[in-house]
């Protein structure tokens with residue numbers, strides 16, 4: 001059976017879900033996701049989400065974002081993100097999201113490279129709180145169909161216009177899903193790397209298809225390494241020790257248990273310092289210490305990190321945590337404008353797979369949930385305001401071409417990694433080398 005929608009959204013992270021919630025109810029929307037509904041990096045976000053807390057903080061928020069991004073940020077995008085942040089936070093609260101409060105006032109925390117506290121949070125599971133509440137709202141919408149374990153494997157496009165996607169179900173059934181508008185919200189590329197905090201199924205699929213179909217991409221060699229993930233010899237996703245732990249006063253220590261660095265440097269600078277320290281000591285990790293905190297403060301403020309470390313035999317109220325850098329975030333992606341439109345007609349990209357230039361060369365902590373939400377809403381508004389059916393729909397798509405799935409996956413990975421390498425060399429950018437799996 002041929003499936004069709006007014007808008008098809010690929011991905012159930014915050015970007016995809018919030019885009020759906022901002023589209024009109026008279027449009028038929030299909031959201032597909034490669035894994036279960038909850039398996040997105042959005043669920044994993046710990047630290048929090050930035051907001052413009054008052055007008056006095058505007059310049060400082062703007063400057064912190066630019067400084068972290070090495071002044072390569074798109075100023076208009078940064079301005080849009082900051083200006084629209086109160087409205088988005090208000091929306092989240094309306095959808096039932098709860099942020100930490102004391103005596104009826106919201107609390108703000110701080111992370112590396114922020115000059116003041118401006119991050120809203122929910123314990124150390126902010127992403128779960130936001131994504132869960134958005135998903136609950138989307139499930140109530142009668143015009144939205146959610147399809148799990150359904151992977152986008154190609155775009156249906158003709159003469160630089162997108163008409164939907166080709167999908168593959170868990171049991172290998174390939175179908176076409178026609179749509180007037182397509183929104184890519186497939187997250188980052190961590191699944192391409194051996195050591196990453198991302199889910200392994202996030203393999204930059206939209207990016208590979210953009211390269212294949214000549215959709216413009218940008219800064220794809222800008223890959224953020226998080227300085228502090230739980231060191232482990234076991235394979236699999238690396239567990240993040242949120243920057244807010246350092247923001248609230250945790251120390252980074254060398255093998256002699258001495259502080260060796262300012263813990264709140266921007267992520268890229270701090271990562272370099274940690275690598276240098278590890279090289280100097282010939283060690284696999286450095287130490288992160290919260291033992292100078294009161295136990296109750298740790299358990300109440302970072303319950304998830306406390307529990308997860310305990311599973312690895314580390315009681316963080318008494319012992320230091322072994323930490324090492326790992327791939328974490330993708331600043332580059334499919335190039336989009338302020339309305340999240342790509343260079344292809346009827347094709348939008350939002351969230352981590354897109355690049356609107358907000359983050360420049362390095363993301364400021366806790367700006368990505370905010371950016372994903374602000375620009376997902378812009379995509380929804382633009383689609384709504386310009387909605388029109390296209391005249392030509394290419395009728396013939398040879399589904400048999402998609403039979404060799406494993407080979408396609410391998411080719412996509414090679415395509416992305418080759419393109420990243422090519423861009424690094426052409427721009428002679430001095431990025432940190434990370435291992436590719």
Ligand SMILES: Cc1cc2nc3c(=O)[nH]c(=O)nc-3n(C[C@H](O)[C@H](O)[C@H](O)COP(=O)(O)OP(=O)(O)OC[C@H]3O[C@@H](n4cnc5c(N)ncnc54)[C@H](O)[C@@H]3O)c2cc1C
Nearest residue numbers: 011012013015034041042045047048152187351352368369
């Ligand atoms: C451990 C961790 C902690 C973080 N902490 C913070 C934080 O505190 N604050 C902050 O601002 N940011 C944080 N981030 C970053 C932030 O969570 C992400 O950048 C953001 O959630 C990305 O949202 P998204 O909707 O673009 O993608 P995701 O939430 O990753 O969702 C991607 C979706 O696309 C689907 N998908 C992928 N490929 C396909 C395909 N081919 N077909 C169908 N579906 C597909 C996936 O299944 C998934 O549903 C953190 C990230 C990690 C990994």
